[in-house]
């Protein structure tokens with residue numbers, strides 16, 4: 001079960017049956033209100049509310065006077081009706097707006113809100129005065145409680161211009177409240193799920209549409225030499241749509257591309273071991289970053305989100321295919337050298353696997369990672385071949 005801890009964070013006890021009832025009652029009344037004011041002329045006059053329903057709603061929510069709202073809607077609808085009957089157009093035309101988001105064509109465009117954000121709001125006062133700040137950047141960490149010191153240090157490298165979001169895979173959320181910043185963070189808790197599982201489910205592009213840049217980070221990163229504002233400045237300056245900070249050379253380094261170069265701000269190409277790159281502008285020599293500390297622009301993320309598969313939760317192989325989402329990839333994917341991190345290589349989620357056939361938990365996880373990588377490559381190649389075939393084009397030999 002997932003807990004978006006927004007209510008919990010503002011001091012309301014979680015998983016409290018009483019609260020839940022009140023909450024659903026409020027939602028019910030709000031829905032009633034919305035229907036009432038959204039379609040007064042079209043529907044209200046035709047709807048017949050039995051008085052028992054009205055008093056039922058009132059009983060469940062003595063604070064809000066539903067009757068008043070309905071009266072208001074009635075008056076409004078009636079006067080409209082009188083006006084429209086004068087002009088002899090009793091038939092109200094149906095709304096159909098093909099340019100609305102798919103499925104919402106029957107709504108007047110003015111009421112359609114296709115995107116949202118992760119800003120916290122108050123339960124009282126003027127909605128327009130709720131937000132004291134509207135961060136333009138989002139950073140997510142997928143965390144287990146044992147890494148709390150690391151995450152605390154990392155979060156402090158991100159200014160108030162960032163929304164902080166934690167994905168908890170060990171179901172321990174309340175313990176984080178020892179940190180002041182945690183009370184304003186977004187917490188999503190689901191047992192034993194991976195970063196890409198969370199990202200696919202909770203970072204839909206329409207949900208994070210307010211953020212210019214989205215950091216999707218692991219928990220085992222040492223950020224001593226990293227400053228998030230400075231990083232974003234460099235990413236903007238060099239036009240990087242997908243990026244990562246350089247990695248300190250002597251630890252956790254798999255690819256030359258991600259290795260920090262001491263003498264420059266960013267790099268976009270590198271040299272690998274002989275024979276590793278078929279093309280100097282293709283991974284792993286260019287158009288390539290790893291998936292441990294990736295930073296996406298809004299547009300790049302919209303594409304990458306669509307490429308993430310629901311069932312391939314480890315994201316292996318994604319790094320080699322990120323280039324499908326930006327053009328030209330060898331110029332828009334790169335590594336920021338002057339803001340760099342150390343990958344500490346703590347296989348924490350790996351230990352949340354299951355011991356099977358005499359294998360340690362992490363071995364099963366590792367095997368699954370490899371299998372997913374193969375599956376992802378096959379799916380991508382098949383999809384592209386199918387596309388080319390359908391278009392009557394002979395598929396290029398390399399689609400990986």
Ligand SMILES: *[C@@H]1O[C@H](CO)[C@@H](O)[C@H](O)[C@H]1NC(C)=O
Nearest residue numbers: 076077078079080081082083
């Ligand atoms: C009805 O028409 C009158 C006169 O044209 C106008 O003053 C009034 O605001 C209209 N009422 C509504 C609800 O549109």
Ligand SMILES: *[C@@H]1O[C@H](CO)[C@@H](O)[C@H](O)[C@H]1NC(C)=O
Nearest residue numbers: 136158159160161162229230
């Ligand atoms: C936050 O963003 C604003 C506007 O871009 C900027 O002026 C400010 O310096 C930023 N805060 C920090 C701590 O960098």
